[in-house]
Every structure is written in C-alpha cells, then in structure tokens.
Amino acid sequence: MGKVINGQVIASTAVDSHGEALSEEAIRTFFAQLKDPSVSFRNHDTSQVPVCRGFNKRLEWRPDGSLAIVIDLEVLDEAAFATAGGFSIAFTSRTVRFGTNPALRILINPRQLDFDPIAQDVGRLLPEGTSVDVTERIEKAAVPSEVIIIVSFVAGAIATGFMNKVGSDLFDYLKKRRARENPAPPTIHLHVTCEIQRRPVILLLVADPRATPAEIASVDVEQVIGRVELLASGGDIQRAVGIIRPGGSVELRFVVLADGTTKGRGDGVA
Secondary structure (H helix, E strand, C coil): CCCEEEEEEEEECCCCCCCCCCCHHHHHHHHHHCCCCEEECHHHCCCCCCCEEEEEEEEEECCCCCEEEEEEEEECCHHHHHHHCCCCEEEEEEEEEECCCCCEEEEECCCCCCHHHHHHHHHHHCCCCCCEEEEEEEEECCCCCCCEEEEEEECCHHHHHHHHHHHHHHHHHHHCCCECCECCCCEEEEEEEEEECCEEEEEEEEECCCCCHHHHHCCCHHHHHHHHHHHHCCCCEEEEEEEECCCCCEEEEEEEECCCCEECCCCCEC
16 A cells, blocks of 8 residues: 555635635535545546545535545555645536437536537537537646546447447537647547446546547447456456547556556557
C-alpha cells in the first residue's frame, strides 16, 4: 500500500483556491455519485494510470461551518500526485434528454464548451425513434488544456444499434466542436459499462485523433470485451483502457484493478 493521507477534504462549500464554492446541494449530489473506493486521475483524464485511491468517504460539517466531503487517500503515484496537488473531483449535473430510455449519454464540460447549443444540435441530429442524454460534467479543478467529450453507454444490442444508425454523424459533429480558448479538436472517450466475471467494469476507449467518425462508430465492443476478459485473467478489475486506432482496430493498454494498481501495457491490436 502507498502512503495514506487520513481525513483529506476533497470538496466543500467553502471558497477554494480558485475562488469558487460549491453549494450544499452540489456537495450532496457529488457525495451520492462518489464511489467508495474510487480512483482519481491527472486532469480528470481517466484513460491515464490512476494517481490516487480514495476510500472511507463521509460528509462532515467543518469548524468554519462549511459542509465537506472527506476521504482517506492512498497515493499510488507520488510524482504525479505532487504535480496534481491533490485529489480532483468531477460529478454530473444538469441533463437535457431527447426521447425516452436513452441508449447513450454525452458528457460535456461546461467550463470548456457551450453546453446548451451542443445539446440542441445533438437533438437535431437524432433520427426519429432514437434518444440520448446530454449531461454537464462539472470538473472541480483548474480547467485542463485537453478537451475531452465522453460518450457513455451500456454494452448491448441497443447501444450497438444506436452506433450503427447515428454514431458516425454524432462523432463527426463532436469532433468539430471547439473550446472557447482552445482551437484543438476534442478527444472522444467511449465509456462502456459491461460485465466481466459477474462484476461491473468500465471499458474506456480513447479515439485516436486520426480515427474517422465512421471508424469510431464501427468498433466491435463485444469483441473488445472478450479480449479484456482474457487480459483480466481472474483479477478483480474495475476498468480497462484502450485506444481506437485508424482503421477501427483497438489497442488494449492496461486494466485497473480494484486496489487502483494497473496490469498490462500495449497488449496487442485487434
């Protein structure tokens, strides 16, 4: 086990170093969404190796009257943790829903991209009979330089059907968005919830900037899940990370185990 920091405040209603303060409602919302244990990453980029692991979460009223989320923290990467300056948080907020029983959820950081115009544009892209959620993903830290748009869905026939029908147009639109102060195209992350060894696992696929929208949409998710099962080799994994390369092939990089450690590096191309 790495160095453990007990009683670390990760968010509160007090004004932080950026001059911002979360409301009590936001604190309670984030607390409900925060897994226990959970892992944190550099600049909220969950495709990278974890920096620290939080556990034993609790809500506490502080002496200054603020409400805080407090955890115990295990440092997994000392150098990265020192650079990051602590545990960063992200939670979801407002959602605009189109249709019913959405197959996908698109997560947008409103500090980087104009949320409402994107939500309305996505709604106009949808053919009749399809549905999607567009959700704000609030990142409580300095705004990272890289713009990441997350497309989240549960593996299965419904999501596959959506990808076949809408995916190429959707990814083409998302890749053309630009942040207010960053002309670079965003990176597309696919967050696929699946079940491996009867446990929920997140398969995170990062689209190579050179991969076309059609190539991103055509990825055989079920085939990749099968490869992750082999890579897991009986381990208790919580996350697998891969890259969608040009041509639609997927390079699996590593899996994150329940204790926050990683296994594997570049384990082949489908």
